[in-house]
Amino acid sequence: MADRKTHRRAGRVSGAVYAAHRAKDQKGAHMAIETAGGALGGDVGALVADFLEPGISSWHRGTAHSCAAGAAILSLGEVLAGAETFCRQKAERKAEERKTLQTTPDPQQPNLFIAAPNSSLAQLWLSICEILWRALAGFANGLTAGYISHLVLDAGTPRSLPLLTNGF
Numbered sequence: 156m157a158d159r160k161t162h163r164r165a166g167r168v169s170g171a172v173y174a175a176h177r178a179k180d181q182k183g184a185h186m187a188i189e190t191a192g193g194a195l196g197g198d199v200g201a202l203v204a205d206f207l208e209p210g211i212s213s214w215h216r217g218t219a220h221s222c223a224a225g226a227a228i229l230s231l232g233e234v235l236a237g238a239e240t241f242c243r244q245k246a247e248r249k250a251e252e253r254k255t256l257q258t259t260p261d262p263q264q265p266n267l268f269i270a271a272p273n274s275s276l277a278q279l280w281l282s283i284c285e286i287l288w289r290a291l292a293g294f295a296n297g298l299t300a301g302y303i304s305h306l307v308l309d310a311g312t313p314r315s316l317p318l319l320t321n322g323f
Contacts, residue, residue: 168304174197189296192293200304202305235295249284253278
């Protein structure tokens, strides 16, 4: 039977791989941030089933450790894609805000942009927000991959997984 350490390791790997796959069309740095977020999400996702149903015995597997739970997670594909898109859009908005803080129209020549006098702290804050939104897109993907990896590992044990709940 897989222990907590094994579940976490498998969750990190599956979360990072799935997040990287989903971010394959992103720029290099953006893909790396989403992949790191996916690894973190996979680590958390791999622990969710045991958080909901703590492993106090080998018969602890109920609804959260069932084939039905895995199917429900897999059926959330559209919701997950929507969350990913939302996070990426928020990250792009923060990047655009940061760029607009860097330039401003020249009052004498409106078609000419000059350097804007702004705070480095504001630039830093917008950069941090952009990174966090990108990491969150990967985290959402990694969370589901980590949960599924937990179920896959448990399915390979002698007690396997119940179809719906414990005893069924």
